[in-house]
Amino acid sequence: MQLVSTKICKVSDIGIHNNLFNCTMLSWMDESGRTIATKLACSPNIITIIIGESGISKAISKSEIVL
Numbered sequence: 430m431q432l433v434s435t436k437i438c439k440v441s442d443i444g445i446h447n448n449l450f451n452c453t454m455l456s457w458m459d460e461s462g463r464t465i466a467t468k469l470a471c472s473p474n475i476i477t478i479i480i481g482e483s484g485i486s487k488a489i490s491k492s493e494i495v496l
Contacts, residue, residue: 433461436495449489455480457495 436457444450459477466475489495 431465433465438489438491438493438495440491443491446488447490449495454489454495 434457438449442449442453459480462480463475463477467473
């Protein structure tokens with residue numbers, strides 16, 4: 430597996446249960462996926478059609494680093 434990006438969970442990313450918003454995590458995954466797909470395809474013309482199972486198995490709290 431190749432590390433594409435890292436993010437720090439900020440207070441602005443936190444929802445009502447003091448955990449990271451799922452949509453924020455999916456946005457980060459989409460951004461990272463596009464980055465690696467653009468590199469592998471040697472083309473900037475990459476779009477996301479669908480994101481299947483995300484595999485998020487643990488709640489993320491503020492100040493945690495997401496790999």
